[in-house]
Amino acid sequence: MGSxxxxxxxxxxxxxxxxxxxxxxxxLAQGAVRNLHSLPGYHGLYTALWAAxxxxxxxxxxxxxxxxxxTSIVVSDLPAEVQSLPPERLNLVINDIRxxxxxxxxxxxxxxxxxxxxxxxxxxxxxxxxVTVAVxxxxxxxxxxxxxxxxxxxxxxxxxxxTILGFLMASSTIAILxxxxxxxxxxxxxLRFFQAVPVTDFIFGTEWxxxxxxxxxxxxxxxxxxxxxLFAGTLLISFIAMVVAVPVGLxxxxxxxxxxxxxxxxxxxxxxxxxxxxxxxxYGFFAALxxxxxxxxxxxxxxxxxxxxxxxxxxxxxxxxxxxFVSSLSDDVINAVPQAMRDGAYxxxxxxxxxxxxxxxxxxxxxxxxxxxxxxSRAIGETMIVVMAAGLAANLTANPLxxxxxxxxxIVTLLTGDQEFDSPKTLAAFALGLVLFxxxxxxxxxxxxVVRKYREQYE
Amino acid sequence: xxxPPKSTIERVRATLARRNRAERRFKNLGRAAVLLGLxxxxxxxxxxISTGYPAFWQTYVKLPVYFDPQVVDPQGNRDRxxxxxxxxxxxxxxxxxxxxxEVEGRRDRRDVxxxxxxxxxxxxxRMVLADPSLVGVRTEIWVxxxxxxxxxxxxxVDRTLPEADRRLSDRKIGWFDxxxxxxxxxxxxxxxFFQAGDSREPELAGIWGAxxxxxxxxxxxxxxxFPLGVATAVYLEEFAPRNRVTxxxxxxxxxLAAVPSIVFGLLGLAVFINLFGLPRSAPLVGGLVLTxxxxxxxxxxxxxxxxxxxxxxREAALGIGASKLQMIVHHVLPxxxxxxxxxxxIGMARALGETAPLLMIGMxxxxxxxxxxxxxxxxxxxxxxxxWLDSPERAFVERASAAIMVLLAFLIAMNALxxxxxxxxxxxx
Numbered sequence: 011m012g013s014x015x016x017x018x019x020x021x022x023x024x025x026x027x028x029x030x031x032x033x034x035x036x037x038l039a040q041g042a043v044r045n046l047h048s049l050p051g052y053h054g055l056y057t058a059l060w061a062a063x064x065x066x067x068x069x070x071x072x073x074x075x076x077x078x079x080x081t082s083i084v085v086s087d088l089p090a091e092v093q094s095l096p097p098e099r100l101n102l103v104i105n106d107i108r109x110x111x112x113x114x115x116x117x118x119x120x121x122x123x124x125x126x127x128x129x130x131x132x133x134x135x136x137x138x139x140x141v142t143v144a145v146x147x148x149x150x151x152x153x154x155x156x157x158x159x160x161x162x163x164x165x166x167x168x169x170x171x172x173t174i175l176g177f178l179m180a181s182s183t184i185a186i187l188x189x190x191x192x193x194x195x196x197x198x199x200x201l202r203f204f205q206a207v208p209v210t211d212f213i214f215g216t217e218w219x220x221x222x223x224x225x226x227x228x229x230x231x232x233x234x235x236x237x238x239x240l241f242a243g244t245l246l247i248s249f250i251a252m253v254v255a256v257p258v259g260l261x262x263x264x265x266x267x268x269x270x271x272x273x274x275x276x277x278x279x280x281x282x283x284x285x286x287x288x289x290x291x292x293y294g295f296f297a298a299l300x301x302x303x304x305x306x307x308x309x310x311x312x313x314x315x316x317x318x319x320x321x322x323x324x325x326x327x328x329x330x331x332x333x334x335f336v337s338s339l340s341d342d343v344i345n346a347v348p349q350a351m352r353d354g355a356y357x358x359x360x361x362x363x364x365x366x367x368x369x370x371x372x373x374x375x376x377x378x379x380x381x382x383x384x385x386x387s388r389a390i391g392e393t394m395i396v397v398m399a400a401g402l403a404a405n406l407t408a409n410p411l412x413x414x415x416x417x418x419x420x421i422v423t424l425l426t427g428d429q430e431f432d433s434p435k436t437l438a439a440f441a442l443g444l445v446l447f448x449x450x451x452x453x454x455x456x457x458x459x460v461v462r463k464y465r466e467q468y469e
Numbered sequence: 470x471x472x473p474p475k476s477t478i479e480r481v482r483a484t485l486a487r488r489n490r491a492e493r494r495f496k497n498l499g500r501a502a503v504l505l506g507l508x509x510x511x512x513x514x515x516x517x518i519s520t521g522y523p524a525f526w527q528t529y530v531k532l533p534v535y536f537d538p539q540v541v542d543p544q545g546n547r548d549r550x551x552x553x554x555x556x557x558x559x560x561x562x563x564x565x566x567x568x569x570x571e572v573e574g575r576r577d578r579r580d581v582x583x584x585x586x587x588x589x590x591x592x593x594x595r596m597v598l599a600d601p602s603l604v605g606v607r608t609e610i611w612v613x614x615x616x617x618x619x620x621x622x623x624x625x626v627d628r629t630l631p632e633a634d635r636r637l638s639d640r641k642i643g644w645f646d647x648x649x650x651x652x653x654x655x656x657x658x659x660x661x662f663f664q665a666g667d668s669r670e671p672e673l674a675g676i677w678g679a680x681x682x683x684x685x686x687x688x689x690x691x692x693x694x695f696p697l698g699v700a701t702a703v704y705l706e707e708f709a710p711r712n713r714v715t716x717x718x719x720x721x722x723x724x725l726a727a728v729p730s731i732v733f734g735l736l737g738l739a740v741f742i743n744l745f746g747l748p749r750s751a752p753l754v755g756g757l758v759l760t761x762x763x764x765x766x767x768x769x770x771x772x773x774x775x776x777x778x779x780x781x782x783r784e785a786a787l788g789i790g791a792s793k794l795q796m797i798v799h800h801v802l803p804x805x806x807x808x809x810x811x812x813x814x815i816g817m818a819r820a821l822g823e824t825a826p827l828l829m830i831g832m833x834x835x836x837x838x839x840x841x842x843x844x845x846x847x848x849x850x851x852x853x854x855x856x857w858l859d860s861p862e863r864a865f866v867e868r869a870s871a872a873i874m875v876l877l878a879f880l881i882a883m884n885a886l887x888x889x890x891x892x893x894x895x896x897x898x
């Protein structure tokens with residue numbers, strides 16, 4: 011039985027157990043539920059949990075251990091000269107046996123290996139049957155014991171609630187586990203990368219050409235991993251994006267918060283937020299197909315040489331994507347400025363714009379800065395727009411009309427397509443990912459801190 | 470000559486006009502900023518719809534087909550094996566050439582046969598296998614034309630360009646114009662687009678495969694992230710003690726919400742694929758990655774929904790003897806559910822539009838087959854758009870825009886559902 015059907019069987023078992031536990035508690039209650047400590051449903055749940063949870067745990071253990079145990083038994087039966095091979099060669103042999111067992115073509119074939127493959131298939135079958143039987147037996151056994159222990163005075167509700175609380179606590183740790191997972195996965199691969207390429211070369215090198223030589227005599231395969239051009243390209247595009255997004259976002263937030271009539275605001279604000287809901291791949295499509303050729307054409311008519319994958323096009327479109335982000339964050343902080351401060355300014359005879367410029371904005375500045383920092387971290391981490399509209403060539407330039415590449419573009423190009431997992435080329439992507447994670451995390455922490463400080467001021 | 474000292478009101482009056490001008494300027498600046506955003510939105514929608522709309526139509530050509538028994542079934546025993554492996558390409562070639570008997574020369578004869586889509590071969594094969602009595606019959610059928618001619622018919626080929634700069638030579642355009650004049654060309658609704666998987670031929674490519682991939686992924690994401698998100702929100706809001714661990718979890722959730730999506734892709738590649746050995750390109754892995762991405766959104770929305778339930782409800786439930794968990798399950802959760810569902814739908818909409826992490830876990834593969842389960846190789850709708858945009862054929866760009874329209878339609882529907890939920894069930898206390 012495969013795992014999905016086994017899980018279904020366990021679900022069936024636990025529903026039956028629920029019913030049996032419920033029945034038993036009712037019959038023990040002798041016609042009056044108040045004779046029970048817990049409601050019959052809790053007795054049912056108690057029995058069902060005992061029938062399902064230990065069996066599920068056993069299933070997990072069985073599925074993880076099944077493969078290694080079968081493999082080690084097969085290996086121990088291989089001829090001695092095969093067993094004494096170095097580990098990586100032995101792994102190749104094991105892979106071949108697995109391929110033979112699943113009916114694929116293996117690179118080498120010998121009678122001993124065919125026999126081993128047969129044995130592998132047979133053992134796999136036995137192991138699957140053993141796991142199935144063990145899981146079902148354990149489920150029935152635990153369910154039966156729980157069923158037997160049902161008494162009118164049994165505190166079934168407390169036990170069930172403890173289990174549920176345990177589940178709640180466990181799920182709240184997933185956030186931590188995710189962060190730990192991210193840190194560990196990028197950190198380990200990055201450390202392996204830094205064994206091949208020194209950290210200083212990576213952070214301070216000005217040449218990026220990750221093509222590694224497959225043969226020693228290959229042309230143009232230097233494999234330089236200097237990430238400065240990528241950082242510069244990322245900053246250039248993010249800068250262009252912020253030049254678009256901050257003034258437009260801020261001004262529209264001010265207009266909507268201070269000037270617009272409620273009815274206009276009710277229509278325009280959701281419309282602007284539609285911009286935030288559009289998938290980035292759509293922005294990328296627009297940037298690559300419409301904005302970039304338009305820029306190029308405009309540049310030509312002005313006598314400028316604009317690359318067809320210019321930083322300008324990608325940055326502009328990214329800026330538009332970030333407008334609603336900046337404007338909704340600024341909107342929040344502008345609305346949080348107490349009305350009394352505005353009234354004070356009006357009473358002194360200021361016009362609206364003077365009040366906004368001299369009172370509201372300075373008061374809201376920390377919040378706005380926090381919002382802008384969050385927007386910067388969005389821009390740095392944005393992937394699809396730049397993958398589709400920015401270039402691949404790592405040019406170290408500050409000219410927005412040239413093509414530049416970014417950290418995220420390089421991660422995507424290094425990791426899509428065929429990859430071998432131990433070449434510096436693929437590992438470099440993880441090193442770039444580490445930089446990206448650290449930088450965006452730093453920006454977020456600072457931004458959230460700034461925003462929180464500001465909120466406390468007016469509460 | 471010294472000016473006499475002015476009174477305050479005089480000084481105000483002197484600058485009032487300038488200040489009012491500045492006021493108007495500032496207000497107009499704000500108006501311009503809002504307009505700029507809206508203009509861009511409209512521009513983008515118009516651009517995508519005008520590029521993508523024609524993809525819902527496909528040019529068809531009426532071919533006279535003769536199911537030549539010599540080719541299809543030389544033995545004449547209607548054996549399915551023979552019928553299935555017959556050379557239907559020869560039938561298509563013969564049929565197109567019969568429309569242009571005057572075309573001479575190897576190259577021209579080869580080119581003219583390419584007028585019909587490459588899928589015609591399979592279409593004929595399907596027809597014969599479904600109805601073997603067709604063998605020996607002469608009939609006329611409508612088949613899709615090759616994508617280059619489709620583009621010509623939709624007016625995307627500029628006939629005034631020099632011949633060398635076009636994908637179609639004058640000769641080919643001449644053939645096509647003759648077919649139009651003969652009434653053999655027709656535009657029809659492109660049902661293939663909604664039924665097929667990906668293909669190298671634009672006229673045979675569809676979004677159904679990618680849509681199913683997205684669907685399986687969202688099923689995985691929803692079935693994991695909703696229970697986990699609700700559980701976390703309930704724990705943090707109702708049970709968690711105020712201590713270091715709790716605040717660490719809270720800080721973590723807030724930060725995860727702002728981590729670039731591509732980093733989640735790296736996590737998926739390193740942990741789910743390389744460590745756990747899950748299959749590449751599978752919706753299962755995509756769903757797991759998107760679960761981790763959407764969890765913070767759902768948790769934050771869930772906590773907001775829980776805090777909005779007034780304490781009096783809780784106290785009333787506890788007062789008549791409910792346990793804490795009974796109070797939550799019977800009273801607080803039902804009241805918080807609309808808010809949680811709204812947050813979940815918005816999280817799902819974001820997951821549906823997400824592309825970057827899926828590139829990391831190998832969902833960019835060229836997948837022709839429609840995925841049947843969460844472990845089959847698949848792509849997702851946004852990835853399909855990305856893939857088509859990378860293709861050189863103009864017809865794929867058109868299809869990419871059409872796929873964007875479908876994707877946006879789904880997103881708008883989901884967001885509208887969220888808004889309706891909020892309007893319908895929102896309660897003010």
